[in-house]
Amino acid sequence: EYANPRNVAAGSVRQLDPRITASRRLDSFAYDLVTSLGQKTHEEKHNILKSFGFKVNSYSRRCRTLEEVFDFHKYCQKIRQELPYEIDGVVVIVNPIDIFEKLGVVGKAPRGAIAYKFPLKQAETVVEDIKVQVGRTGALTPVAYLRPVRIGGVVVSRATLHNEDEIKRLGLKIGDTVIVGRAGDVIPDIVKVLPELRTGRxxxxxxxxxxxxxxxxxxxDPDGxxxxxxxxxxxxxxxxxxxHFISKGAFDIEGLGPKIVDQLVENGLVADPADFFSLKEGDLAGLERFAEKSANNLIKAIQSRKEISLDRLIYALGIDNVGEETARELAKRFGSLENLAGASSSALEKIEDIGPVVAKSIYNWFREKRNIDFLDKLKRAGVKIKNPKKPSSQKLSGRVFVLTGKMKNITREKAKEEIRKLGGKVSESVSNKTDFLVVGENPGSKHEKAKKLKVKTISEEEFLKIIKINS
Ligand SMILES: [Zn+2]
Known part of the structure; x- marks a missing residue:
């Protein structure tokens, strides 16, 4: 029923009936500790978690050089067959937490951690046909239809060919015998063609x-x-x-998958995404395999997603070249859909990571009548946009704070939150980039270090005055 162990686990956790989840015999390892308990390295997180009684992975190891990382990767490849669970690689993470945080994130992926996967699992099969798939933006993607073959425990019958250039690069013809590779959960790739096995047909x-x-x-397109x-x-x-509109990064509507969408379209119930929101239980009653209860649940799920954050809405619109990260950036910069719709190309281009091509596609999108009508229809269907909160003030912009010792009138988490709200940064250790060390009761070694580096130290009272919270 499931394609791989990850889907079994994810599917089990999502069960509405906890008894089903319980019956699946799931288990987990703890890999991260979100609360600061004074840990300075990732390794310490594991140790703390272990001392608290969490299950931690006994294979995790601290590597001091890249050489050691490569060796460990090789070692894990060797032992993977003996593990009581499936793995597809190892995660390499920067150990010092301050460096890890300094490296930042791209989208949801931290720069300080990478999934170092094992090489593809491969198999030989025949490409029986090549068909073309039409995507959301109209782009055509050639897909290879394979003679079904088992790779790494699952049967596959399709491989993506990306574009025409990829077919040329591979020198692939319909009927060719090929090596197909699969890494993790992604759609398999054709690794190479075996021209020596050609028959001439x-x-x-x-x-x-x-x-x-x-x-x-x-x-x-002009590039060809x-x-x-x-x-x-x-x-x-x-x-x-x-x-796309109802996918995870967009409206994220539970229980509304491609099959149901197809059914709704075929029955004339939905022509564009705004129609989802005006669906009524009775509309679904006549559909095949749609029990009353599931109809009820689906309508509830749709209605519960009517209020949406601006960044998700922008992503949902499916503007060419606007992915989740760009959508988040646009929401942050423009603050409302009206502001974004009215933005000039040059205003759009001023945003980091947005070039002329993306700026133009955003600008054009908001000037097409069908899109303006669609936004109007969404509004009439009851969709409400939650605009991001404007930072109340940025008076600590660029300032780096370090906290040490126990504070009497504010928790450490709250203090950090307030600093960030005002545009400041919080670091775990004192360096010459630190602007202020906030000193509470029984300060640690950070206080000594701050003195040595001549970093300005302030008391809790002074700190509270800066952030204007009175006890
Ligand atoms: Zn078409």
Missing amino acids: EKKFKMPKRCPVCGAEIKK AIYSCPNPDCPARKHRYLY
Whole structure:
């Protein structure tokens, strides 16, 4: 029923009935400690967790050099068969917490940690056909249809070919025998073609001239790598757009998967995403395999997501080149949909990581009538946008604080929160980049170090005055 262990675990946790979850015999290791208990390294986190009685992974190890990391990776590959659970690699994480934090995050991924995966699991099979899939933006992706083959415990029958260039690079023809590789949960790739096994009956693949779904003439982008269906009403594009709209990073509607979306579209109940919000229980009653209870739950789930944060909404709109991270940045900078819609191309380009191409696609999106009408329809369907809170003041902007000792009138977590709210930063250790050391009762070695580095120290009372919280 499930493709791999990760899906079993995720699927089990998501069960509505806790008895089902309990029956799945799940287990876990603790890898992170979020609360600060004075730990300075990741290794210490594991030790603290262990002393608290959490299960920690006994294989984790501190490596002092990259050489040691490579050796450990090799070692884990050797022992993976003996483990009572499946792994697809190791996580390498920067040990000192202050450096880890300084490295920051990209999207949701911290720069201080990487998943160092094992090489692909591979198998040999035959490409029986190459078909073209139409994505949300209309882009065509060739997909290889494989003679079903088992790789790493699961049967696969499709491999992505990304684009026409990839097919050329591989020298792939329909009917070719190929090596297929699979890493983790992603769709398998074709690693290489075995031309020595050709029979002469292989056929060359050509990108279609017309959209395989709606028949519109295919457009090629100026670089020539991307082909797309330009028809905004293309059913394939529409379906993909609907899936995107309700996906995890967007409206995240529980229980509304592609199969149900397809059913809703086929029955004329949904034509664009705004229609989800006006669905009523009775509308679903006639649908195949739709019990009254599940209809009820689905409507509830949809209605519960009507209020949405601005960044999620921007992402949901599916503007070309606007991913989750860009959407977050736009929400933060513009603060409301109205401001974003009214932004000039040059204002958009001023934002970090947004170049002329992205700026243009955002600018154009808000000037197309069908999009303006759609936003209007969303509003009428009852969708409410929660704009991000403006930082009340940025008076500590760029200032670095370190806290030491126990404070009487404010918890450490609250103090950190207040500093960040005012634009300041909190660091775990004193360095010459520290602006203030806040000294509470029984300060530790940080106080000594601050004196040595001539870092300004302030008392709790002075600190509270700065952040204007009175006890
Ligand atoms: Zn089309």
